Amino acid sequence: MKVDYIIVGQGVAGTLLAYFLKQQDQTVMVFDPVYERSASQVAAGIINPITGRRYVKSWRVDELIPFAKSTYRKLERELGVSIYHEQHIIRTLFNQREENDWLSRTGDPGYETYMLEQAELGPYAEYTERAFSYGEVCHSAQVDIGVLANTYREILKAEGAFRKSSFDYELLQITPEGVTYQDVSASTIIFCEGAKTVDNPFFNYLPFAGAKGDVLLIRIPDQRFEKIIKHRVFLVPLMNDLYWVGATYDRKYEDDCPTNTGRAFLEERLADFLKLPFEVVTHKAAIRPTVKDRRPFLGRHPEHNSLAIFNGLGTKGASLAPFWAHHMAEFLLKKRKLDKAVDIKRC
Ligand SMILES: Cc1cc2nc3c(=O)[nH]c(=O)nc-3n(C[C@H](O)[C@H](O)[C@H](O)COP(=O)(O)OP(=O)(O)OC[C@H]3O[C@@H](n4cnc5c(N)ncnc54)[C@H](O)[C@@H]3O)c2cc1C
Structure with missing residues (x-):
């Protein structure tokens, strides 16, 4: 089977990346064992524009919140579930x-x-x-990111685009055209495994904290x-x-x-x-999935161009995921360069 992209991990990061890629008519295959202790299943999904002891605005909140709100509202209409609760x-x-x-x-x-x-x-x-x-x-808001992932999974399953299984890194073959994993070939594989990235032999060099x-x-x-x-x-x-x-x-x-x-x-x-x-x-x-400099990790592997990562959403996945998943999709489709603040080349 041939798809455009393989996505490993279907928390809020993998879900929204799949969503934006599919919006651009790309085909995906998503792998996830559906793990109950993933961050997206446990988080409240609070979007809080004013944080810390000094009451400062969260990083880029003026762009992130309107983008998050419109994305979640659109998904609510498409999926028929309530996700974004302004509170x-x-x-x-x-x-x-x-x-x-x-x-x-x-x-x-x-x-x-x-x-x-x-x-x-x-x-x-x-x-x-x-x-x-x-x-x-x-x-501010409370976003049901766990409900979003669970509901979107049903859509992926119905399209034959989801496999409930843990990804085995040793079985990945890097080919001149891209990658092959089991019976699935793709031009690029994107890893969205949250805190489990520390077990990923290709990207565990990045300074994750946890x-x-x-x-x-x-x-x-x-x-x-x-x-x-x-x-x-x-x-x-x-x-x-x-x-x-x-x-x-x-x-x-x-x-x-x-x-x-x-x-x-x-x-x-x-x-x-x-x-x-x-x-x-x-x-x-x-x-x-926290990161030492508190900025997301987006980009392609420095040596293997067909391997990419979208991770590092830290304590703010609900507000960061929509904007940066969209940014990542546009980067993969060569419609834009990565913002330097989130590019893994900074590491
Ligand atoms: C206690 C707690 C409270 C939080 N509260 C908030 C909050 O109020 N507001 C907010 O915005 N954020 C909050 N967060 C942070 C937020 O949950 C994360 O930023 C976000 O969920 C990260 O999403 P993710 O998709 O990157 O990772 P995850 O949600 O962890 O998803 C990773 C997925 O990858 C899968 N996976 C891992 N390894 C493999 C593999 N080898 N093969 C296949 N699949 C794999 C896992 O099964 C999982 O489904 C909180 C987090 C925690 C833990």
Whole structure:
């Protein structure tokens, strides 16, 4: 069988790359074992334009968020599922200094669209411990990137373009025309394996870091919190009284399994501010594909031109993936040069 592209890994990166390539009439074959502890299955998919202790705009957020929103909205229409949920983020400010920093940042040019001086707590006012003060972030969202990957997989399967299997690097043949793997030949193979890239003999030279995160899915009956709140941990409303709580951030880890320490940390942080009882429904963990300079990895292998990578989405896959998957597809189709900030040649 001959296709234009083989894609290894179908998290949010592989899914959106397949989507944009197919939009340009390219054929793909996607390999993935469907691993429950992949980052896209565990993440909340929060898009947060204002981050860090200094309340700065995330990298290139003015381009990334509108592109992400229009891509996810288009996919919602095509797939018939709900993916992109616009939700403001209430940000707890713990002392006078934090409040001053917040207020002064709201006056900076380009920040007024994303930050409100005065937060509207809604039901959080009654059901959480009162903190010193609060800020509110707009143009933020929760994106069901796991639902997106799972739904898109069904489309790929129906087209015979998906194989549920782990890719075996030793079986890859590099040919003058491209690559051959099992019975599939392609001009290029693109690796989108998230944190598992450390096992990829062709691209594990790249400076991946990796950061493990534990998360909880909890139930809080009969509440209608509509906004995300960040009070040391994020509490993210999903649906049917379910909420995502996370996450831990560990640079050192032995494996990708959930730990008792991670769960205890999250439960304690939640109990610090939530005045309501909650039931833990699920406890999960995964490793974020973080990169030392915090920029995605796009490009072709320096020696084998038919091998390429799209990875390094780090802690921000929901906002980065649409824009950079589209960029990668255009690069593969020779419609543009890679942006130097994301090109693996920088390493
Ligand atoms: C706890 C946690 C919380 C997070 N919260 C957020 C958040 O709120 N907002 C946000 O934007 N981002 C968040 N992230 C980050 C986000 O999840 C990632 O940036 C994004 O999901 C990475 O997508 P990916 O497709 O590159 O990797 P993954 O989602 O890990 O997908 C990689 C895929 O490759 C497959 N694969 C691996 N090896 C092979 C192989 N040999 N053969 C075939 N297939 C293979 C895996 O099965 C998997 O499906 C979070 C991550 C974690 C872990």
